[in-house]
Amino acid sequence: MAPESATAAAAAVTRFEFTHLPATWLVAPLLALAVAAAWWGWRYYGPAPAGVAGRIARSSRSLALALLVLLAAGPAWRTTVTTLLPGRVVVVVDRSASMARTDTPDRSARIAVVAPLAAGLATAGAERGFSVDWQGMGGVAGVLPPGVPTATGQSSPLGSELERLVAERRPDLLVVVSDGRVTEGPALSRAAESWRGQSGRVAWLAVGSTAVEPELWIDEVLVNREAARDELEPVTVRYNHRALGGAPATVTLLVDGEEQRRVEVASATAAEAAAVVPEEVRLEAVFRKEGPARVSVRVEQGGRSVTQDLEVQVRARKLKVLILGHRPTYELRYLAQALRRDSTVEVEACLSDGRWRRWTAVCTLPSGPERPLSPAELAQVDVVVLADLPIDALRPAELSAIETAVRKGGMGLLWMPGETGAIAGYQGTRLGALIPATLPDASTIARAYLDQAPHRLQRSAVAVAKGLLEPASERDWPDLPPLLGACPVGEASPGADVLATDQDGHPLVVTRAYDAGHALLLAVDDTWRWRRNVGDTFLHRFHSQLLRFLASGRRNANLAWRLFASPRRVTSGEAVQLSLVPVGAAPEAPPAGVTVSLTGPGGQELPMRLAADGAGFSLHLSAPEPGAWIATVTSGIDPRTVDRADLQVLAPGAELRDPRADLPAITAFAEAVGGQVFTDVPALLAALPRDLRQAESVVQRQGWWDTPWALLLITLLLSVDWGIRRWGRLP
Secondary structure, eight states: OBBBBOOOOOEEEEEEEEESSSSGHHHHHHHHHHHHHHHHHTTTTTSSOOOOOHHHHHHHHHHHHHHHHHHHHHHEEEEEEEEEEEOOOOOOOEOOOOGGOOOSSSSSGGGGGGGHHHHHHHHHHHHHEEEEEEEEEEEOOOOOOOOOOOOOOOOOOOOHHHHHHHHHHSEEEEEEEEOOOEEEEEEESHHHEEEEEEEEEEEEOSSSOOSSSOOOEEEEEEEEEEEEEESSEEEEEEEEEEETTTTOEEEEEETTTEEEEEEOOOOOOOSSSSEEEEEEEEEEEESSSSEEEEEEEEEEEEEEEEEEEEEEESSSOOOOEEEEESSSSSHHHHHHHHHHTTTTTEEEEEOHHHHHHHOOOSSSSSOSSSSSOOOOOHHOSSEEEESOGGGGGGHHHHHHHHHHHHHHOEEEEEEEOTTGGGGGGGTHHHHHHHHBBBBOOOHHHHHHHOOOEEEEEEOOHHHHHHSOOOSSSSSSGGOOOOEOOOOOOOOOOOOOOEEEEEESSOOEEEEEEETTEEEEEEEEOGGGGGGGGTTTTHHHHHHHHHHHHHTTHTTTTTOOEEEEEEEEEHHHHTHHHEEESSSSOOEEEEEESSEEEEGGGGGGGEEEEEEETEEEEEEEEESSSOOOEEEEEESHHHHGBBBEEEEEEOSGGGGGGSOOOHHHHHHHHHHTTTTTTEESSHHHHHHHOOOOOEEEEEEEEEEEETHHHHHHHHHHHHHHHHHHHHTOOOO
16 A cells, blocks of 8 residues: 555744843843943033034934944844645555454454554544555565455564564654464564653554354365376375364265265364364275366365366276387386386386397386387387397387387387486487486496495476476375485486485486477385385376376377466465476467466456566466465467366465464563554544644744844944044044
């Protein structure tokens, strides 16, 4: 909100005074002294000319003496200009997320009280002569925008913000609009200590209820974004509730509007009324048709209901993986067996030890070619795995066919360096250009694997943003047995992403898009060590995510653009970037701009325009209100050539732990600074001071004693006296 100004008023008063007299009662003695001087000049004048001339001369000398006495006292006109300056009222409004709660008597948001307060202060300011400056706090500092501001702050550092306000401003009246909740930094008591000794007044408009209201919300829904048709897909639902007692919950899973699963969840009563109780439910979904599918999760408990939607892509055919290796290593054997047990995957494997042969023990089909590497055969493959295979094991035509299948056909390519370091031999070739990072020579790679140094895999921020390498709920990747030996990875190629590192930050999984397809370098080849006592659980989860990610080019072969949010899961108010990038080569004539619409809870739509960013387009924005949001292209490019992107916005966690207004802290602050606490706008307006204006006076004096006119008058009187005496020839 723009500052509301009140005009200053000025008034001037002029009066006569004697500057050199410290008190007004000295005027009488001064006048008596002037009369005495005049009488003395008349009485002891000496011989004077006779007649009228003598009386004029005598009077001139007497008057000159009297004026000299009066001028010595400093007669002057004193003008006092008094300016009434408008009072300064600073209104600070808490914009933290808790201010969005609708627990006021009229069931509006806490922050909505700004509207009647602004109207009341505007009227009172005009009547009582003060200006209003509106500022935000609660993690969203700065001048308030017009209208009712949004409450999106992730935390409530009210203590430090008020302390800083005291140091920067000296308002005549500070009005604080807040629920008093502090979730970050010092408490309000510290700000009260800083305020002591200030002359300004403080009025706190306390909003929000002190009662704990029942609440239910969904934190997140986890589901494989690349799902297979007609297969069971796990869905994990994490939700929270407060003050709902022991009421059971009903969790319903819907796919494209049709109910698939409904489970009853018994909930324990919280130890404290304000405590948040987290719950986790595991369901399974079956997708019956190919393409985008809408997954909806509805949680009902204690008469409340919340819903969260998200979108997944469903594949109609099985994922086809071709494994090309030199020999049957432990990693290849256990990986192939895990994929064989996955009904959504078809495995074809060929080995080149001695001669090319089909690895029938792990293939899912009973028969097939010994080296299915022709363009027609590769067109049926989603991902090719090159596992420690020397370059001379492949013919030049086969190398070219693999490269073409990746760049133009959208096939995925997984590089798996092994103990021999044979993958290093591809560098410098056309197919080697698809390695997303530099590698040392073969001997260096071999020594690194023999070193047996332990490596614990950790997801990178990029993997989290892309939703890749999601760990199992039982154990995260760093908690699994360490991997012994890894290929040393040098600098990542331009445009490549590091999806995982070890505990020392060394890259273990690096990927990059190459035109229509993707290639990925996996620097470890002993994830089979994760099978101990758990079978394929972690090995399959790790590799299946990477393989389906690499196969995305096949599925999106008809899509020219990719729209995504980074990060995909974000807290309300945090920074997020929408990016639109070409899937393959950049178009020769890119559009000037692209318009995207964000559709959120309740059908709310936020149109926004993306600006050119390299070969694509991007936009930086603050995450909107909590809920599931879908970004779709509306203009600039053909919407049929780009998929939709999803953005999951979470409510700030710290702001939800205890939503009650902290009236004790507010009252203690007001008592410490000599302020007042109000719970409604009319009471605050009625208690405003009648006049907050401050008077500033400027005094101007126009003296007589030091003016040319006073000197001229004295000189003239004495000259008349002297002239007459000279005319009468008197001494």
